[in-house]
Amino acid sequence: MINSGKLKSWLIISGVSGLILLVLFWPDLRAYFFPSPGETATDTLAAPAGTDTSGDANGEVILVFMNGNQVPLSQFPDTADFKDFFNTKKFKYLDIDRNGKPELYLTYYTGGAHCCNESYLFRNTAPNRFEEVFSFTGGSELDFAGNMIIANFYEQTAYFYTCYACMINDTLPKQDFYPHITLVYEDDSIFLAPHDEALNETIHENLKFLKRWTGHPEFMEDADSGVRKSYAEHIITYFFNNQTDLSQTRSLFSAYYAGKDSLEVWEGIETHMDNIFGMEHASEQYVKKILETMSDIKEALGE
DSSP states (O other): OOOHHHHHHHHHHHHHHHHHHHHHHHHHHHHHHSOOOTTTSSSSEEETOOOSSSSSTTTEEEEEEEEEEEGGGGOOOOOOSGGGGGGGOOOEEEEEEOOOOOEEEEEOOOOOOOOEEEEEEEEETTTTTTEEEEEEESOOOOOEEEEEEEETTTTTTTTTSSOOOOOOOGSOTTTOOOOOOEEETTTTEEEEEEHHHHHHHHHHHHOOOOHHHTTSOOSSSSSSSSSHHHHHHHHHHHHTTTTTTTHHHHHHHHHHHHHHHHHHHHHHHHHHHHHTOOOOHHHHHHHHHHTTTHHHHHHHOOO
């Protein structure tokens, strides 16, 4: 039988150690595991004729955002207070739906050990004028495959009942799983891609494995090693892979989550699904879970 006190102390110490290492080596790890978006299935175009991105001519591209703001490409993002971040800005012209009209993809890293890429997709509406179609904040840049856009949301669930560096996905039977949403760009619009049955099967198989964790009589009711985070990643991926069918998703969670705190965990997952296209909830709501364990950390370290 597992000694729950020793196990908890070991997990806490391992999590904190992992967090420290991740902070130290995050730039290299981030570049290795989350590379720039692929271009093999999407045409990369030269800038439209007459386009100037230097900010010194009247022909510069103007970005038009959903809130009505209009900003020259050279002046976005505003890096007056964070000049170093300007070097992370990337943009490229694509023909995602292969209709001969360019789209503009722009992304930049916001900075911070545990944060994010801001990514934007714009459509060409007039010479040197691009209007926002879609934006996403996540840990990595967007990936493109033909007219499909893949958005990885691992950053949004990073602190779900655990520490940022705590994760168990390397123990899953289907280790190719990663938390993502697949969208389609067509006729100047973004919508969810049709459901992928192979992905559904992967999620079911991994959840069967995870159920063994939560069904154990000594499964922790507070912070854990990343089990609940893995549930959140799988359930949210399933939700968007099945056209946001909440009832079906709730049934899936109920079938595979055996912990006593199932209602609380489901409510947390549902809140994340509602906020998956923003980082406010992710960065504030569950970070308290690890802060609440500080007394246990000090005790385990003998302080």
